[in-house]
Amino acid sequence: MSNTGDIIELQDIHKSFGSQRVLKGLNLKIPKGLTTVIIGRSGGGKSVMLKHMIGLIKPDQGQVLVGGHDIVGLNDHQLNQVRRRFGMLFQEAALFDSMTVLDNVAFPLREHTHLTDQQVREKVSEKLAMVGLPGVEKKMPSELSGGMRKRVGLARAIALEPEIILYDEPTTGLDPPLSAAINRLIADTQAKLGVTSVVISHDIEGAYEVGHNIAMLYNGEIIVQGTPEEIRHSDNEVVQQFIHGRPEGPIDVI
Ligand SMILES: Nc1ncnc2c1ncn2[C@@H]1O[C@H](COP(=O)(O)OP(=O)(O)OP(=O)(O)O)[C@@H](O)[C@H]1O
Numbered sequence: 001m002s003n004t005g006d007i008i009e010l011q012d013i014h015k016s017f018g019s020q021r022v023l024k025g026l027n028l029k030i031p032k033g034l035t036t037v038i039i040g041r042s043g044g045g046k047s048v049m050l051k052h053m054i055g056l057i058k059p060d061q062g063q064v065l066v067g068g069h070d071i072v073g074l075n076d077h078q079l080n081q082v083r084r085r086f087g088m089l090f091q092e093a094a095l096f097d098s099m100t101v102l103d104n105v106a107f108p109l110r111e112h113t114h115l116t117d118q119q120v121r122e123k124v125s126e127k128l129a130m131v132g133l134p135g136v137e138k139k140m141p142s143e144l145s146g147g148m149r150k151r152v153g154l155a156r157a158i159a160l161e162p163e164i165i166l167y168d169e170p171t172t173g174l175d176p177p178l179s180a181a182i183n184r185l186i187a188d189t190q191a192k193l194g195v196t197s198v199v200i201s202h203d204i205e206g207a208y209e210v211g212h213n214i215a216m217l218y219n220g221e222i223i224v225q226g227t228p229e230e231i232r233h234s235d236n237e238v239v240q241q242f243i244h245g246r247p248e249g250p251i252d253v254i
Pocket residue numbers: 017022040041042043044045046047048049
């Protein structure tokens with residue numbers, strides 16, 4: 001597994017909401033050009049961790065390095081520059097319901113580039129074709145199935161051809177064939193565009209399939225990080241309980 005360094009590095013991140021300590025000294029390195037899957041319990045802080053990477057949440061303590069630069073102290077304008085490097089697929093695809101598919105996917109292009117209307121349309125068509133949805137430009141989000149909405153969300157996430165794509169539970173709530181299709185899409189997008197991907201997932205099989213690298217968040221920290229093979233053979237009891245979905249073990253399921 002070769003890479004050219006770590007594009008994102010979370011160093012000793014602490015984050016509490018009121019008295020609830022969510023991240024407790026978390027360390028994580030995201031290697032450039034590869035896909036890292038984050039697994040962990042529901043409510044364990046995976047989304048909170050992801051939001052630190054684009055400055056949507058600031059840590060109480062610790063550093064967030066993107067391309068070697070700490071983004072924690074940046075102002076909104078500087079953060080916007082950093083965010084241009086990212087595409088993000090949120091949990092519910094977060095499409096604008098009152099806009100057509102074309103306008104949804106075109107949104108970041110119109111916000112951040114000076115492309116002509118014709119060029120925007122061409123880029124949108126190209127990205128929709130990449131996600132296997134050619135010709136749906138005129139549809140409204142309400143006319144699409146959940147899986148199609150996710151794919152439109154993905155087309156929007158890749159519209160600016162970002163260096164890094166963050167996926168928050170891209171397959172949750174989808175049936176198995178559709179989950180497999182979305183996983184393939186994540187792998188293809190990574191291979192075609194050479195992007196760095198960070199994927200939050202509950203889908204262990206999918207994690208093995210798309211992840212070059214898997215990290216497990218537990219009790220506010222990353223407790224293991226390694227290749228799918230290393231995770232499968234980890235001697236950590238928490239990891240074993242989680243990946244095999246066992247009710248008994250060190251993880252308190254109540
Ligand atoms: N802005 C916020 N204000 C207060 N509490 C928050 C905020 N964001 C997240 N939390 C809390 O932080 C904890 C971790 O949430 P998070 O969404 O990161 O979990 P998760 O691991 O992504 O879970 P899931 O897999 O269910 O999506 C939760 O208890 C949540 O309620």
